[in-house]
Amino acid sequence: MKHRFLFALWGALFILCAGLGFIPDPTGPLRVLLTGLSVLCFLPPAVLVWKGRQARDRAVLALVRNLSIASLSLSVLLIIANFLTAFHSELLGNILHALLVVVSSPMICSGNWAMSLFFWACLLIASLKK
Numbered sequence: 001m002k003h004r005f006l007f008a009l010w011g012a013l014f015i016l017c018a019g020l021g022f023i024p025d026p027t028g029p030l031r032v033l034l035t036g037l038s039v040l041c042f043l044p045p046a047v048l049v050w051k052g053r054q055a056r057d058r059a060v061l062a063l064v065r066n067l068s069i070a071s072l073s074l075s076v077l078l079i080i081a082n083f084l085t086a087f088h089s090e091l092l093g094n095i096l097h098a099l100l101v102v103v104s105s106p107m108i109c110s111g112n113w114a115m116s117l118f119f120w121a122c123l124l125i126a127s128l129k130k
Contacts, residue, residue: 003048003060010044017041018105022098031111038110042119049126061127068124072117075104 017038026034045064052060078100085092101108107116 003051006044006048010041010048013037013041013044014105017109018102021101021105021108026111035110035112035115038106038112038116039119041106041109042123045123046126049123052127058129061129064123065127068120068127071104072120072124075100075107075117075120078103 017034020034020037023030023034045067048060049064051057052064078096082093082096082100085096104116106119107113110116
């Protein structure tokens with residue numbers, strides 16, 4: 001598979017997870033489907049890292065590394081901002097939550113925050129050069 005296809009697939013899955021992350025409190029089979037989709041969202045970057053390490057393609061590894069750092073950093077910042085603004089207006093809470101859904105789409109879509117952060121951290125560590 002070419003890098004462009006994998007990046008496009010990753011982007012499409014990310015956007016799909018972002019859209020489905022706005023479903024309020026899914027249960028049953030829908031919850032399982034959303035969790036599976038969130039895990040699937042990490043497959044293209046894992047293949048990119050694997051191929052990048054084999055081919056010693058520093059550009060691909062750097063891009064995945066930088067995206068992982070950005071996602072982890074922004075997710076943590078938005079989670080902290082959500083906690084710090086808990087007693088502020090509901091509108092501010094909704095705006096921060098919407099930003100969190102878009103920035104951290106697999107995390108919100110799956111409903112399992114630790115799993116998504118763990119996968120981002122795995123991508124980060126795997127993409128680091130020796």
